[in-house]
Amino acid sequence: MTDDLHNFLVKEGPQLSGSVALGLASWLGITPAAARKKIERRSAEVRALTIPFARRARFLYAASQYGSDRFWAQLAHAFEEGNGAYSRVIRALKARGGLMPMVHLASAAGISGGPRQIPFERVWQNLVDIGLFETIEVPGLGQCFAFAKNAPYLDELLPPIRARLIAETVLLQSVQEWAAKLGLGSFNSFKLRGGLAAARPIVSVFEWDMTAPSYISALATWNKSGRPKPGFIVLDVLLKDEVDLNDLSPFIYKCRSLRQVRGVRTMQFFVAHRYTLEALDAIRREGVVPATTESLFGTDVARALMELSATLTQAATQAVEPEKFTQLFEKLGKIEGAAGTLRGALFEFVIADVMRRTVAGANITMNKIYRQDGKDVAEVDVRVVVPGQQIRFIECKGLLPGRLLSDSDVEAWLNKRIPTVRSQTLDNPEFRNLALTFELWLTGELSPEADAKIKAMQASVDPKRYAIKVLLAPEIEDTVRDLPDLRKVITQHFLRHPLAASDEVINPVSKRQISQTAAIFADLTPSGSSPSDIEANQTAA
Template sequence: MADNALIDLLKQTGPLLSSDLSKLLETKSGLTPEAARKRVERGCAGMTRLNHIIFPHRARFCYLQDDYGSPLFFDNLMEALKKTRSSYFAALQALALRGNVMPRRHFLIACGAPVAQKKHISAETLLERLVKATLVKEVALPGGESCVVRCDHHQMLEMTSMWAKMKGRLIAEKVTLLAVKDWARNLGMVSYDSVETREDEGLEALPKVGTFNWDLAGPSYLFPMREYVSTALKPGFFVCDLALNGWVNAAHLAGFVNKCVTLRSLKKVGKCLQIFVAESYQTEAFALLKEQGIIPATTESLFGRDVAVALKNLCTVLTDTAKLTQNPEALDKIFNDLSRIEGAASTLRGSLFEFAVAQIARSTFLGYPQEMNRIVKDSIGAEAEIDVLVHRPNHEVVFIECKGIHPISTLDDAEVEKWLLKRIPVIRGFVKTHSEWSGICQRFELWTSGKLSENATAMVNAARAKNPKLDIQLRDSEYVLAQAMSSNDQGLIKAYRQHFVTHPMQEFEEARQREQRKAEKAKARLNAPTSQPSTALPVSPPSASALAISTLANL
């Protein structure tokens, strides 16, 4: 009977704390508080307690197994965590703000917990407990990035769409961090060469001030921030977190506000100017940040409406790949609208090259059905992402790997090696189980907007020699441009030439090469054997413009 009473109560109310369940059982069944508490502690078949998350007074979160992972489960859990002011509430809200999926290293910034601090749970420990409690799980994406995902039933079934949305958001956030960094440096708010972001290449650790990680951080020597300690100048700091995923409410900001308030209590850390960047805020969220002395910035208030709309559109079109691949003007407009942000072009070039390839492939593989960013698994569960897939039924399937890089640079050999040794084997393993493709021609191509080294070519030749049946092709910038030109799509040709071919250093490089060829020809004429006395004029020294070009090219 007692078993039925507990089950019936959980069916009526949904998941709830054991302390609340005891009170309900006491009221409904006329039991004493002690008897009700003991019945809840004993539990019953079908009732489960959440492990590794302990509430005040040793209360536990109780639920029916059928409710696990449901919207009701998480709604009631969040309410219980909020009521007890749990650090897990802030962490899960930060995850919710970002679509319930985010890179692991970003979670360690956004969760609101410190790297390490006495009497505080660390970010790593917090994540570990959430994983053990099966509230979140870590998922390794095909690119190798480890992501934190909330264990919702429906979301775990929609990982492909979640990954596409996250990918678009992360690109927009990367561009935004570049803009905030540029803005802060140009205003003199931070030491110009000392500001760091979570996206900086070669950065071993995340930006850190005090005991917390931040999306962006740097020392500030502005008068209100700096101070003298024993005649030594001590800087303050400028710190920033961001999330570009629509409206932000007050609960979403719990972790960020906790970081800011705790940071101010650290005696050894200088004064800090704190800012959060979002697309927009609900009224209570905006008021909360203002009340706490934090700047509630939006992309529009920082960079103007045009850039804000461009960043919003960037997220949208990257999620809707079909819309972007069928509209070359959309690609061109994104580049142009964000061109004022220093460093945005190189970021967008790498991120959007696959969309340009997908547009070009429509004419290169005329009539072939096309798909982008498909994630596949082999028989042992290893995953790989296919950037662009084109398929002619009963004839052939082509898997294209895209590498958008600086127009005059050479693709890193490590990228080619990873493609050969990791991605291709996984895709081939997947094809073996795909009856439609297993019996037709398969081709693997790597397209890049830059150059390919001799070593890369040698690696591919070695792979072909090892398996003569394996069709592998390298496609450099000249090939990709030729394919774009042969499409006769003027919008595509213009966008591709402008954003993936033309570059300020390209002109210097071409001029340098012309001067080098002239010098080599002149030297060859001087050294050429002749039966008659040479009448060649002495070679004049390089011109000032040539020297300038050579100097710039070698910087």
Template sequence: MTFLEKLIKDKGLILSGEILEILTSKEKGISKEAARKRLSRIGESIYRVRGLFADGQILFHDKDIFGTEEYYDGLHRALKKAGKQYYTIIQSLDFHNGYIKSDHLAAYAVNPVEKLKGHLTFETTLRNLLKIGLVHLEDEHVVVSNSISKNSHSLKRAKGLEVAKNFLLMQFNDWSRKIGLVSYNSSKFHSEFGKYQFNFVAPSYVGSLTKKTSDSIVPAFVIADILIGNVINENQVNFFINKISALKQQRGLAKFIPFLIVDSIDTKALNNLKSKGAVIGFADELFGENYKELLNSLINLITNAGAILKKKPEAYLDLISKLNKLVDGKTNNLRGDLFELAVGYYQGRICSSIDIGKLINHSGERREIDVFGLQPNRVLISECKGYNHPISKEEIEVWLGEKVPVIRKWVLDNATISDKELVFQFWSTGGFTQEALELLEKRIESTKKYTIEYFDLDKMLEISKKINSKKFTEILREYYIKEI
């Protein structure tokens, strides 16, 4: 065994830059070029990880530790040291309980979403992480691998954070245009500015920020990202600071005001952001002293929806009421996000147990069940869409072809429920197109192994009356019917 092979085996995983430093300090007079040649001659018992690290560095490791806990711990350290663009994505996913929507993740990375000289695009960076299995895709989310993650995963809490962030975005949009900071009806969510993605982008015509040309006024821009749900430390704001620094280096870019909206942040992170010219928007200070508590209640309700809706259904109603009072009745933006909770509230009245956002796995195929309800002789599997537009035939085809079969197989393999009648339901506040209705009716008639049911708002009101649920009727009328 050569000195280099023994060094790598002893270290577990080590970057080529570190090896070169050790070699040149151990053997006086050896040049870096000579040391690199020696590295290139290392035998097949040593594996190499290429293409992820700064300055073209290679990560070396003994092949026997590949895939072990030692391997992933060493890879995590190496990315933190020399793979910032990859480490940032993993750290952002960790902060968000392991899950971020695919079209939202770029805002929490340091990579541009459009080509920029000297930078890997976000698309390329994500593709590289997918290739080596450090992240994977699940429906609409990017998910960090348990092997590389330092925190526990929770899709339910991640969805709670998504809903709370969506709510904050709407409120920030409302606040910024009311005070004249941004132009009305011009804001974009999860959009691009200066080739980077932000949660919020809007033009501003505040006089001191705009540029005047001979024939037009060039606006400035308000850009914002949101970090909530955990105490934020200085490492977790680096994605935002790096994006701001990259924008400042671009010639000819419009002026901009960068906001980071938070609910809790430590002193070091706060001071670091301020020193870089960022505006820190605390939720309580922007929108009212009870706002942080409201967000936490919203996140908690979605995280623990099944238990809360079954044991304390009034908590759901109380939260809707608080949202309504705090934001002057503007809960329509939450309609889609909270619709499965409304269905869960109904199912809680007729089922012995319910689960919201249940994640199942059958033979490696994962599916999410919006509302899972158990009755003495039936299993209810509900798909919930709180849209203001009708469900298309194509959406029904995807549900029937990709979701229903996997969930049915999972139920049949579960001895505790396999003997119950299986009912698949599709709930849509926006109704269904004629083509979708025709397909549903055709499948209802031809399917014998399970039952298919569908509900538009009229049918929802009918079934609500049958069980005499005034509260469910009230929810539908107050938060869905009058908004559509």
């Protein structure tokens, strides 16, 4: 027997039940009432989401369509008709590879905590409850929000997502310095995503990727007594090959909503590598500055940001020419803040390359995640498996020379990651009889307390069970002694203090930052205002 409803959905795509009834009636030449009867008596091959829509509509789809691009697109469209928050979540998540840190979700999807708005917690919880999405703990990224269908492929998804997040962090630090130099905001008043909850970049009822109060004349207002109230710089970023209109729709929603709030004056920016023509036209009509990495920083830096994502993604699975790391440092390391981000991000990739070139026959895995009871509980930066012989689990900490690794990091490594990883490794028959070594590669220093804890653990461990090793700068340098190209990269960018570099490598504005923070703030903040005044204005907005 022909399943007309199933065939209609396969041909026309998933839809709300009201649209299906009208379309099916026209397709079969029957009355809408007869079409609704077919929907009520649908076969098991036609399914419906449990989440409610307006006027008690149901979202219908053929079982074979679940999770396809067409499924998500049609679902986003259906949500948009009744509740835009769910649609914006789907579009934001698709634009970012299907997984993002939970702390980024409110900004990326344009979910606000304002009146007559669905609370942020309820939005994501409703989507999780219907089984389409899930929250997962990803070591290094924290709690993340993801399409449920992506969970089995997490190891494949993470390298490009991590690479994009690192590149976006470098970009935000670059934009912060650029905006501060122009006087759009005081350097120490900028807030960037990913910080503590109390320091999140919020203006009015929305979160953004970067904000700053601004006293430029186009944004600031003065009351009758001459006391100033700042406007705000608000900015979002998305570094993918090309940003389209669907990717931009949550940001445009935020900008439109913000313009309805009385007493809040903002200058709105979006930064991407490039835009589709449709997206560019739409964002310009909204009065938003459609910045690109090239228009802000020139061709060299724009290309370097694209190369950074590509290099980090490639380095997760295969060797990278050491010159590539040097080029990235030369092009991006001049940006204060970016150098530290690059140092921490690239160190584990460089160490993975060292392993590939010094350990014969080894299988190298980066950012290996270990799960327990379906949850991600530990991550190994670099895992080195020599079949039939040994496994090395390397924790990479690329700190400034002389800087202390926090005692809490050492505690977590010794008492959480090592026991968890060892336990799960011994559960694997393939690895059970191999020698296990847990290593900490550190370009900074250990506190006396942390050093004592490690030595006590080393002394208490039976070497026949496993070993714990720490490699500091001298040992790391000795390891790469016979690899001239890698030794140059490690020595120059990880083992030598950046203050020993020439002036052209360290941005002169940034060198003055610590000593002149008060002066910069005084220059940009009118008399009578203080940091607490700015906070009060931002909260009121």
